[in-house]
Amino acid sequence: MPFQSRKDQFHLPIGMIYLDGNSLGPLPRAAADRVGRTMVDEWGDMLITGWNKAGWMAQPMALGDRIGRLIGAEAGHVTLGDTLSIKVFQALSAALAMTDRKVILSDSGNFPSDLYIAEGLIRAFDRDLELRVVAPEDVAAHITDEVAVLMLTQVDYRTGRLHDMAALTAQAQAAGIVTVWDLAHSAGALAVDVAGCNADFAVGCTYKYLNGGPGAPAFIYVAPRHAQTAAPVLAGWLGHDAPFAFEPTYRPGEGVARMRVGTPPVIQMAALEAAMDVWDGVDMTDIRDASITLTQRFIAGVEAACPQLELASPRDPQTRGSQVSFRHAEGYAAMQACIAHGVVGDFRAPDIMRFGFTPLFIDEGDVDAAVAVIARVMNEKLWDDPQFQARSAVT
Amino acid sequence: MPFQSRKDQFHLPIGMIYLDGNSLGPLPRAAADRVGRTMVDEWGDMLITGWNKAGWMAQPMALGDRIGRLIGAEAGHVTLGDTLSIKVFQALSAALAMTDRKVILSDSGNFPSDLYIAEGLIRAFDRDLELRVVAPEDVAAHITDEVAVLMLTQVDYRTGRLHDMAALTAQAQAAGIVTVWDLAHSAGALAVDVAGCNADFAVGCTYKYLNGGPGAPAFIYVAPRHAQTAAPVLAGWLGHDAPFAFEPTYRPGEGVARMRVGTPPVIQMAALEAAMDVWDGVDMTDIRDASITLTQRFIAGVEAACPQLELASPRDPQTRGSQVSFRHAEGYAAMQACIAHGVVGDFRAPDIMRFGFTPLFIDEGDVDAAVAVIARVMNEKLWDDPQFQARSAVT
Numbered sequence: 001m002p003f004q005s006r007k008d009q010f011h012l013p014i015g016m017i018y019l020d021g022n023s024l025g026p027l028p029r030a031a032a033d034r035v036g037r038t039m040v041d042e043w044g045d046m047l048i049t050g051w052n053k054a055g056w057m058a059q060p061m062a063l064g065d066r067i068g069r070l071i072g073a074e075a076g077h078v079t080l081g082d083t084l085s086i087k088v089f090q091a092l093s094a095a096l097a098m099t100d101r102k103v104i105l106s107d108s109g110n111f112p113s114d115l116y117i118a119e120g121l122i123r124a125f126d127r128d129l130e131l132r133v134v135a136p137e138d139v140a141a142h143i144t145d146e147v148a149v150l151m152l153t154q155v156d157y158r159t160g161r162l163h164d165m166a167a168l169t170a171q172a173q174a175a176g177i178v179t180v181w182d183l184a185h186s187a188g189a190l191a192v193d194v195a196g197c198n199a200d201f202a203v204g205c206t207y208k209y210l211n212g213g214p215g216a217p218a219f220i221y222v223a224p225r226h227a228q229t230a231a232p233v234l235a236g237w238l239g240h241d242a243p244f245a246f247e248p249t250y251r252p253g254e255g256v257a258r259m260r261v262g263t264p265p266v267i268q269m270a271a272l273e274a275a276m277d278v279w280d281g282v283d284m285t286d287i288r289d290a291s292i293t294l295t296q297r298f299i300a301g302v303e304a305a306c307p308q309l310e311l312a313s314p315r316d317p318q319t320r321g322s323q324v325s326f327r328h329a330e331g332y333a334a335m336q337a338c339i340a341h342g343v344v345g346d347f348r349a350p351d352i353m354r355f356g357f358t359p360l361f362i363d364e365g366d367v368d369a370a371v372a373v374i375a376r377v378m379n380e381k382l383w384d385d386p387q388f389q390a391r392s393a394v395t
Numbered sequence: 396m397p398f399q400s401r402k403d404q405f406h407l408p409i410g411m412i413y414l415d416g417n418s419l420g421p422l423p424r425a426a427a428d429r430v431g432r433t434m435v436d437e438w439g440d441m442l443i444t445g446w447n448k449a450g451w452m453a454q455p456m457a458l459g460d461r462i463g464r465l466i467g468a469e470a471g472h473v474t475l476g477d478t479l480s481i482k483v484f485q486a487l488s489a490a491l492a493m494t495d496r497k498v499i500l501s502d503s504g505n506f507p508s509d510l511y512i513a514e515g516l517i518r519a520f521d522r523d524l525e526l527r528v529v530a531p532e533d534v535a536a537h538i539t540d541e542v543a544v545l546m547l548t549q550v551d552y553r554t555g556r557l558h559d560m561a562a563l564t565a566q567a568q569a570a571g572i573v574t575v576w577d578l579a580h581s582a583g584a585l586a587v588d589v590a591g592c593n594a595d596f597a598v599g600c601t602y603k604y605l606n607g608g609p610g611a612p613a614f615i616y617v618a619p620r621h622a623q624t625a626a627p628v629l630a631g632w633l634g635h636d637a638p639f640a641f642e643p644t645y646r647p648g649e650g651v652a653r654m655r656v657g658t659p660p661v662i663q664m665a666a667l668e669a670a671m672d673v674w675d676g677v678d679m680t681d682i683r684d685a686s687i688t689l690t691q692r693f694i695a696g697v698e699a700a701c702p703q704l705e706l707a708s709p710r711d712p713q714t715r716g717s718q719v720s721f722r723h724a725e726g727y728a729a730m731q732a733c734i735a736h737g738v739v740g741d742f743r744a745p746d747i748m749r750f751g752f753t754p755l756f757i758d759e760g761d762v763d764a765a766v767a768v769i770a771r772v773m774n775e776k777l778w779d780d781p782q783f784q785a786r787s788a789v790t
Contacts, residue, residue, distance in 0.1 A: 011439040020443045027439035032431060035662065039430055043608055044406040044422035048415045048741065056609055083657025085631035086481060093519055108643065113632035113657070116645035120630030124488055126521040133643065207658065213438055214451055214661035235515030236480035237508035246744065248503065248528065250511035262478025262508070263602065266609035267430065267662050346443065349641065 002290055007361045009278050010211075017370045019345045022185060022323050022356030025211030031274035038270035050266070059269045060238075060260055064219060066276045067210065070284055071183060071202065072193030073221050079256045080272075081238075081264055084184060084205040084218040088117045090234055090259050091201035091220060092151060095178040096121075097231040101148035102129050105177075109136040109156035114182055118151065136161055140171060147177045154192070155185035155321030158348045160313040162190070162321050166197045173198065184208060187219075189291065189322035189358075191284040194221050201226075209322070209358060210279070212272035220259045227255035236261030278360065290359035291322040294367055298324050298355065301371035306378040312352055323356045333383035340388060343373045397685055402756045404673050405606075412765045414740045417580060417718050417751030420606030426669035433665035445661070454664045455633075455655055459614060461671045462605065465679055466578060466597065467588030468616050474651045475667075476633075476659055479579060479600040479613040483512045485629055485654055486596035486615060487546055490573040491516075492626040496543035497524050500572075504531040504551035509577055513546065531556055535566060542572045549587070550580035550716030553743045555708040557585070557716050561592045568593065579603060582614075584686065584717035584753075586679040589616050596621075604717070604753055605674070607667035615654045622650035631656030673755065685754035686717040689762055693719050693750065696766035701773040707747055718751045728778035735783060738768045 011027040012018060018026060042054040051057045064078035071078070092104070104118050115133065122129040134142050136156065143150065150172040154163050169179050181202040186192050188209030194202045202221040206212035222230050232252055237243045238260040241251040252258040296317060302309055302324075312325040328334055328351060335347040345355040355370070382388055406422040407413060413421060437449040446452045459473035466473070487499070499513050510528065517524040529537050531551065538545065545567040549558050564574050576597040581587050583604030589597045597616040601607035617625050627647055632638045633655040636646040647653035691712060697704060697719075707720040723729055723746060730742040740750040750765070777783055 011435070013440055013442070016442075018442060024438075024443045024445075026442060027434060032434040032439075035434055036427060036431060039422060039427040039608075039666070040406070043419075044427075045408055047408070047411075047413060047421060048419045048739065050419075050609060082477060082481065083631070085657040086477065086629065089629055097519070111632075112635075112641045112643060115643060116630040116632060116635060119645045120628050123626065124492070124520060124628040205658075213434075214445060215659055215663065217660075218657070231518065233515050233519040234481065234484055235511040235518075236478070237506075237511060240507075240511060246507045248507060248510060250514045262480040262613070263600075264610055265660055265663055267666055268610065268660055271434070271662055344443065 002286060003360050004363070006278055006282070007363065010361045012361060015342050017343050017366045019343060019355040019357065019362065019370060021211070021358035021361070022189070022208050023346055024207055024214060025209060025275070025358070026361060027213070028211055028274045028278050030277060031213065031271045034274040035267060035270045038267055056264060056266045059266070060264050061257065063269060063272060063276060066279070067187065067206065067219050068221065070279060071187050071204070071221065072195050074195055074224055077224055077227060077256050078219050078221045079259055080217050080219050080269070081260055082218055084203060085113050085117055086234065086261070087203040087218040087220040088114050088182060089121060090232065091180045091203050092118060092149060093121060093233040094230040095149045095180050095201055096125070096129070098178050099148045101146060102127065103147045104129060104131045104149045104151055105139070105142055105147045106131065106133050106151045107136045107139050108133050109159070109161060110151070110153045111157050111182065111184060114151065114153060136163070139168065143171050143175050143177065145175050147172070147175065149178050149180055151180040153182035153184060155189070157185055158312070158352050158354065159325050160321045160323040162314070162319050165192070165199070169197045169199055185321050185323070191288045199223060206272055211275040213268065213275070216268050216272050217265050220256065222256045222259065230258065232258045234261050238262060238264070287359050291357050292317040294357040294359060294362060294364065295320065295322065295324050297364060297367050298357065298371065301368065302326065302374055305371060305375035308378060322358065323354060325352045325354045327351045328353060330383065334377060337377045337383040337388055338374055341373050341377060341382065343370045397681060398755050399758070401673055401677070402758065405756045407756060410737050412738050412761045414738060414750040414752065414757065414765060416606070416753035416756070417584070417603050418741055419602055419609060420604060420670070420753070421756060422608070423606055423669045423673050425672060426608065426666045429669040430662060430665045433662055451659060451661045454661070455659050456652065458664060458667060458671060461674070462582065462601065462614050463616065465674060466582050466599070466616065467590050469590050469619055472619055472622060472651050473614050473616045474654055475612050475614050475664070476655055477613055479598060480508050480512050481629065481656070482598035482613040482615045483509050483577060484516060485627065486575045486598050487513060487544060488516060488628040489625040490544040490575050490596055491520070491524070493573050494543045496541060497522065498542045499524060499526045499544045499546055500534070500537055500542045501526065501528050501546045502531040502534050503528050504554070504556060505546070505548045506552050506577065506579060509546065509548060531558070534558070534563065538566050538570050538572065540570050542570065544573050544575055546575040548577035548579060550584070552580055553707070553747050553749065554720050555716040555718040557709070557714050560587070560594070564592045564594055580716050580718070583674070586683045594618060601667055606670040608663065608670070611663050611667050612660050615651065617651045617654065625653065627653045629656050633657060633659070682754050686752055687712040689752040689754060689757060689759065690715065690717065690719050692759060693752065693762050693766065696763065697721065697769060700766060700770035703773060717753065718749060720747045720749045722746045723748060725778065729772060732772045732778040732783055733769055736768050736772060736777065738765045
């Protein structure tokens with residue numbers, strides 16, 4: 001249990017094995033006090049002076065650096081705010097402004113919202129842009145000099161399939177393509193290295209593996225070589241070079257700070273700050289090693305006990321993120337039964353039972369206990385149990 | 396003191412008269428507990444099930460209705476999320492999609508961020524759009540059939556000058572123009588009536604007069620006649636008709652719900668919910684009456700005591716929002732001295748001392764006490780006092 005001291009820092013409901021930290025991370029114990037202080041000592045007592053005195057205005061860049069360390073970003077090149085969809089829009093629109101080509105290449109394993117954002121942008125920008133969505137395994141073959149932007153989510157939210165970020169980025173850049181990486185299921189889960197991969201833009205959320213809480217702000221990374229030229233389409237005042245000069249005309253701020261838009265979410269940032277404290281001193285290669293140990297143990301355990309479950313995730317841990325998915329025709333009902341019996345994963349249509357592994361608070365004992373529950377649920381078809389159904393009906 | 400019972404519901408630092416609620420409203424006493432419950436009982440204990448069990452997913456529309464009541468919106472036509480700059484972008488881009496005309500008309504009294512957002516949008520949309528910024532008093536004369544969208548902030552953030560929203564909307568619509576109103580300094584300050592004015596789009600923030608806290612989310616209103624056709628350029632998954640079906644293609648949600656983008660800011664919403672509880676049962680015409688009484692009393696008091704201050708706000712309360720601004724060459728230093736002596740307003744370049752009046756927690760006694768402090772500061776030039784300067788240097 002390499003992260004026991006971290007596990008102790010989370011509020012984890014008794015009797016629950018929470019394998020859904022890839023959807024919403026759990027509450028860091030210190031977060032409630034931290035938020036309480038921001039509410040009363042900062043907002044309550046400092047009022048408007050909190051923007052400077054309490055450092056609210058500086059938080060998006062300060063927290064950006066702490067997240068930046070976990071994704072291999074250069075200091076000063078990550079900022080925080082808004083939601084991931086907005087950050088995807090910012091990255092994609094800035095990437096498109098760097099090229100006259102027309103094709104946005106993505107894959108069908110991308111999170112739908114990223115594709116929706118591209119669609120909305122294409123409808124609004126009068127540039128004959130085209131969104132080309134291919135199967136994940138066909139991406140490399142579609143990297144041609146027609147493509148303007150390669151926009152991918154590194155880890156497939158359903159299967160956990162992991163793209164080779166370094167290889168695809170290199171191949172794309174050799175073809176003159178700008179890259180936008182969505183790290184929603186990577187940040188805090190893998191040893192991402194945006195600088196080492198030479199990524200152009202990267203975005204992600206902080207409420208999954210980073211444990212920033214429901215509604216926690218998103219982040220955006222702009223490579224240093226683009227930071228002073230990237231076009232901020234969402235040109236908000238906090239991305240201005242001098243927000244409090246109230247100049248009539250927009251001048252983009254220094255570097256990635258231009259990707260700030262409106263007033264930062266101070267209370268959400270306080271929760272995220274407490275969450276980032278838990279990450280202090282954690283090495284992402286240790287997390288990745290622990291994650292592989294956990295997912296391998298889980299797959300071995302489930303496959304030995306439940307032959308009726310079909311592995312939907314890659315078997316090779318090197319091509320898998322920090323989640324394991326199994327297919328089953330009655331997956332929805334089966335997952336409800338697992339949850340009712342204390343193992344919380346989630347279900348993704350049409351037949352995917354998804355389990356996330358988060359080494360900060362899940363250890364091998366949890367994996368073994370989860371396998372035992374899943375085995376009982378699947379082998380005894382507990383979802384058919386009238387007692388369970390009666391319970392489900394009232395919850 | 397018509398709102399004494401409301402005043403008691405705020406955490407107001409002792410010895411401070413807070414005339415800056417038009418910048419950041421104070422902490423509602425119940426908000427800290429409300430947020431604490433969301434942190435521990437909801438996020439902590441419910442984890443992922445909080446999205447449904449705790450009603451997080453429904454909050455943006457529920458809170459939208461509570462704000463809608465204060466701005467005269469039809470139920471179900473306001474939603475919440477993101478920041479005001481993002482909501483301006485959404486409203487402006489949707490308005491532009493309704494017309495082939497090229498001119499966005501605004502005024503130099505608009506908040507700069509709204510103009511920046513228009514500039515960013517114009518650069519990105521390849522449509523030969525033009526941002527035409529005129530003096531506030533010249534807006535009516537520039538309403539021609541060349542204009543696509545009239546985008547105005549109802550109350551000038553520096554002077555408090557109030558546009559006649561009903562008259563300008565009617566004039567604009569007669570010329571085939573779509574209207575976008577920014578209610579940042581109106582919501583919770585005036586008896587706004589977006590439905591009665593026939594406004595097309597309206598947006599606003601909730602951290603000023605509504606007291607939602609630093610980083611509180613923004614709101615957007617789309618007139619019912621546009622709700623099913625308005626184009627969501629920021630096409631995020633929570634604006635999709637079926638977000639959890641994870642369909643590959645975007646289908647806009649029902650009505651204004653399509654203006655939702657990403658995951659809602661759950662913790663900020665909890666604070667805002669407590670703030671909206673204070674508004675329950677408050678009639679905006681009573682607020683407006685009280686506000687006029689306070690601002691008239693303040694102007695009379697300051698003008699009688701401080702002939703060196705020049706009124707920068709309209710003298711007629713019917714053309715003034717809920718703030719009063721005075722000009723003074725040494726306004727910055729003078730405001731610092733006022734703050735040091737317990738009267739908190741703020742300064743806007745080049746020479747504006749700005750005071751906001753928020754009847755929920757400011758009463759006539761506060762006005763008289765503030766006038767006495769301001770009179771002493773101005774007449775004794777307290778900012779020249781070496782003792783004050785020494786104090787200022789360390790804070």
